[in-house]
Amino acid sequence: LTTVLSLCLNTRAADTYQIDPVHSSVVFSIKHAGVTDFHGHFNEITGTVVFDAADPSKSSVELAVPVQSVDSRHPKRDAHLKSPDFFNAEKFPAVTFKSTQVEGRGDVFKVTGDFTLLGVTKSITVDFKRGKEGKGMEGEIRGGGETRFTLKRSDYGMTFMPDMLGDEVSLVISVEGIKQ
Numbered sequence: 001l002t003t004v005l006s007l008c009l010n011t012r013a014a015d016t017y018q019i020d021p022v023h024s025s026v027v028f029s030i031k032h033a034g035v036t037d038f039h040g041h042f043n044e045i046t047g048t049v050v051f052d053a054a055d056p057s058k059s060s061v062e063l064a065v066p067v068q069s070v071d072s073r074h075p076k077r078d079a080h081l082k083s084p085d086f087f088n089a090e091k092f093p094a095v096t097f098k099s100t101q102v103e104g105r106g107d108v109f110k111v112t113g114d115f116t117l118l119g120v121t122k123s124i125t126v127d128f129k130r131g132k133e134g135k136g137m138e139g140e141i142r143g144g145g146e147t148r149f150t151l152k153r154s155d156y157g158m159t160f161m162p163d164m165l166g167d168e169v170s171l172v173i174s175v176e177g178i179k180q
Contacts, residue, residue, distance in 0.1 A: 014052035014059065017143055017177025021045050024144070024175045026065050030153075031166030040081075044069035049177050051130075051143070059102040061111055063175070065095045085160040092118050107131075111147070117156040124149070136178070144176035 024045050029037040047063035067089040070081050082089040099113035100123070112125040130145040150170045153159070 014050050015143070016180045017049045017051065018180055019045060019047040019049070019063065019175055019177050020142070023142075024177075025172070027172045029170045031168070033164055034166075037170070038072075040070065040072040042066070042069045043071050045173075045175070047175070049144075049175065056102050056104055056109060059099075059109075061097065061099040061102070061113065063097045063173070067093055067095065086158060088118060097124075104128075107145075115151070117151075118158060120156040122155060124151070131176075133179075141179040142176055143179060144174070146172065146174040148172050 021044055026042040026045050027039060028041065029039045032038040042065045044066045045063060046066075047061070049062075050058075050060045052058040067082060067087040070078055070087065070089075072078050072081060081087055084091070087095075096116045097113050099111050101110075101112040103110045103112075107130045109128045109130065110125055111128045112123060114121045115124045126147040126149045128145055128147045131143065133141055133143045136142050148171070150168050152167050153165075153169050154162075154167050
């Protein structure tokens with residue numbers, strides 16, 4: 001009976017967080033003309049994170065970044081980035097990630113999942129550093145964290161301007177979610 005009571009008292013359901021797009025960000029950088037890194041971002045991100053502190057392997061992440069929200073601080077360049085030369089926003093409206101495995105403890109996790117860009121899906125593994133939970137202005141519980149990783153755009157069929165733009169794209173994805 002003591003073991004059963006102990007298991008019941010220590011069993012905790014996983015926490016579900018809905019991504020708050022106002023307090024989350026997706027920033028990218030790419031080498032321009034071999035000179036320096038150019039930075040841009042996406043203004044929108046949606047998704048859900050399920051976090052099981054007792055058993056992180058039961059955790060999951062699902063994110064979508066609408067391509068129409070790309071922002072390079074230059075409207076003409078943004079239109080070009082949305083064209084078939086780059087993101088082809090009409091045919092492929094979102095870049096997505098759906099986890100298949102979460103490993104780790106504490107605040108550092110390896111998250112493996114399917115990353116889809118331009119209709120090409122590849123398995124990637126990223127290091128995710130979990131932040132602390134906090135309370136929002138309305139008393140809601142918030143949680144999140146950040147990952148930084150690099151992809152080769154050519155791996156996903158994005159090969160326009162190979163002499164002007166680097167092949168490697170660095171991404172910083174910071175997510176903050178509201179506990180449901």
